[in-house]
Amino acid sequence: MSSIIQLLPDHVANQIAAGEVVQRPASVVKELLENAVDAKATDIKLIIKDAGKSLVQVIDNGVGMSVTDARMCFERHATSKIRQAEDLFSLYTKGFRGEALASIAAIAHVEMKTRQEQEELGTHIIIEGSKFVSQDVAVLPRGTSFAVKNLFFNIPARRNFLKSETVEHRHIVDEFQRVALAHPNIHFTYYHNGGELFNLPPSNFRQRIVNILGGKTNEKLVPVKEETEIVSIAGFVTKPEFSKKNRGEQFFFVNDRFIKSGYLHHAIMAAYEGLLKDGCQPGYFLYLQVPPNTIDINIHPTKTEIKFDDEHALYAILRSAVKHSLGQFNVSPVLDFERDSNLDTPYAYKDTEASFPTIQVDGNFNPFADEKPNRHYAADSRRNSRAETSSWEGLYVGLKHDTEMSFEGRSSQQSMTDVSEMQFESEEVNASLFDDSDIEKAVNKTYQIHKKYIVNPIKSGMVIVDQQRAHQRVLYEQFLTNMTVFQAASQQLLFPLNLYFSSGEMELVHELKPALSNTGFVFDQNAEDHIVISGIPVNVTESEVSIVLEQLISDLQDGIPENSFSQTDSIAKSMARSLAVKTGTYLTEKEQENLVNGLFACKEPNVSPFQKPTFITMRVEDLDKKFAI
Structure with a gap:
């Protein structure tokens, strides 16, 4: 019986690997930007057309590559970062697997131009679907330019799974912002369909955040800083009154690499306990520096999840650092034990003895002695009462005559009326306790x-x-x-x-x-x-x-x-x-x-x-x- 297991061709293996590395155009943007950062570039340009479906181009002024390196970088697992297995635990760079460019070249048309500073001429390579089309010598500026065109041209099923241009472009913007926030010392420029969206000059962390998210962001930020043997924390959190329903402004960076961590996010939420409205999320931009041998960044294909050696200590340090910053800048309520200067003893009375109160008693006071009324006051009161009496007695003048006349008229009228002919209004007794309208209202009541x-x-x-x-x-x-x-x-x-x-x-x-x-x-x-x-x-x-x-x-x-x-x-x-x-x-x-x-x-x-x-x-x-x- 013949064997049924055989090795896959390189172009098939690259397409399979591309399924993990390249999920959408934003994945290409992430890999190319990280390669430009690893190349020690100080100026990086990102050019996008049709949300990355037609073109994703990254131009940098980094160290560039030699002719041999330019050809080798498209081979599977070819990298300049790893020499032995132990190097995986002392990584300071981003791209280390050596499969990104090979995977991208397997599913797109790639054009690369690169030149080293000490070289006069550079290398121009064109690859289509893992096949080398041409390799020429060209006059080029220092650095590297990667142009990825017609993404997923040979995998139409994957291309059909892409979302609308608006959604894909938003994912590209997210990846661009993550890399730009992690490296504020680099000048980033972003162009989409010929228009400039971002122009981020070199700056500090705070200014880079403001340049990306808008000028109003500056008033929202509260600085956080903590230095320990386990971790060094720096960055900013937002004030509770600026919290939002979504989690768009939440960034963790570990050793200049963007990560996602639900565990660390829980530490932030614990620090904000009692300060946020229901369903609201705080914003944070936190940069963590830890020894490379205490983390494992190779547990996820996209390298956005990291395994820490001592997560519990990191959780406690991060929670206390954020809580301390919120209290230090009077964002969260704290108990104030400071002395009020208004309650201090004035300097002039510092050595003065206290004066005791004295009591004075009238020995001749007799509560049972008769008090003689004031004659003038009594006379005035009698005069006023007499004047008031004369005024209201005039109201009843002629009242007696009118009363007698009314009684005489009423008696003569009653004599003319027969009591038997009088009709008295009788109240009808209803056997029901409620009126029909009340019952109808009660039935329809909510x-x-x-x-x-x-x-x-x-x-x-x-x-x-x-x-x-x-x-x-x-x-x-x-x-x-x-x-x-x-x-x-x-x-x-x-x-x-x-x-x-x-x-x-x-x-x-x-x-x-x-x-x-x-x-x-x-x-x-x-x-x-x-x-x-x-x-x-x-x-x-x-x-x-x-x-x-x-x-x-x-x-x-x-x-x-x-x-x-x-x-x-x-x-x-x-x-x-x-x-x-x-x-x-x-x-x-x-x-x-x-x-x-x-x-x-x-x-x-x-x-x-x-x-x-x-x-x-x-x-x-x-x-x-x-x-x-």
Whole structure:
């Protein structure tokens, strides 16, 4: 029987490896930027076309490569960082596996130009699908230029799984920001479809954060610094009042490498305990320096997860450092034991003896002695009382004569009236305890239970409505109708609102502007780091605008649907979730009735926009069974 196991060809093995290394255009951006940083570049340019599907190009002024290295870098597991297995535990660079360029070349058209500083001429190599097309000598500037074109050209199934250009571009921006934040000493420039999006000059950590996320970020930052034998911590956290619903502004860097760690994130949340609103997330930009032999960065293909030797100590140090910074800068409430200078003894009275109070007693005082009244006062009081009496006695002049005349007229009238002909009004006695109108009101009355459910009696029993889900359904259909019919009403603001967002969020807001305008939002002039809103929908208050937009951005972070109806549906759902009355909110009887009537006027009152039941019914028979013995 012949053997059935055989070695895969190199180009097939490279395509399989590309499945782990290259998931989307952002993966190519990450690998090429990290290679440029490892090449000791001080100026790096990133050029993107069509969200990386057509072109991803990285140009640096690093050390460059020789002719042999330029050819060898595309071989599998070819690297300049590793010589022996022990080197894996003393890594100070990023790219060390030597499989990134080989994987990229297997699924794209790659053009590389490189030259070392001491060389007069450089090397120009073109590779298509792991096949070397050409290798020439060329006059080039110092450094390296990688151009990756037509990504996944030979794997159409993988290309079809890519999201819309907006989503893919957002992932590229995320990777660019992570590398740029980790290396503020490098000048980064980012171009997309011919336009410059970022121009980040060399700076310190704080200025780099502000340049990426906008000028308003500076007032949000609280510095954090801690030096220990285990770890060195530096960076910034945001003030609690600037917390958001999403986790977009959360960055951990370990030895200048971006990582994701739920364990360290929990330490930050523990430091913010009692300072954040429900569901809100703090922002942080923390740089950790640890000995390379105490971490393992080779546990995940994307190298974004790290294994620490002593996680418990790192957790405690990070939590205490953040908590100390929040208290030091008066962000979190602390007990103040400082002495108030106003309570100190003045200098002039420092050596003065205290004076004791004295008591004076009148020995001739007799509480039982008769007091003689003041004659003048008594005379004046009698005179005033007499004057007042003369004034009100005049009111009754002639009253006796009028009274006698009225009695005489009444007696003569009574003599002319026969008592037998008089009709007395009798009150009809009703056997029922309640009026019919009261009974009808009681039947239609709604009741709120635990500020969560609304109970409404019906003929067959009762209906129990979930107030939050019911309001979501009502608002969802209202927003959907307004956006599809283009008849949304808007209310003008006396003072326009200026809302600041990061560059990635601003791009998302610009993408959503047409749909938001159909809901009633009115946008004024555009700006790079903020939007100006002069009108809002009638059912949105001014204080809710920022909450609605932040929730909308958070819900659509994973991608904006390409279909216009799906995009409208997603926006309507997100706004309904933000504006719906929450569990725990007290509703008046009129509000309860309006909510119930609005729910049953919807097209699909049975479920919320998120396919959860909005109400249940209980029949009288079901209640009878509960009381059955």
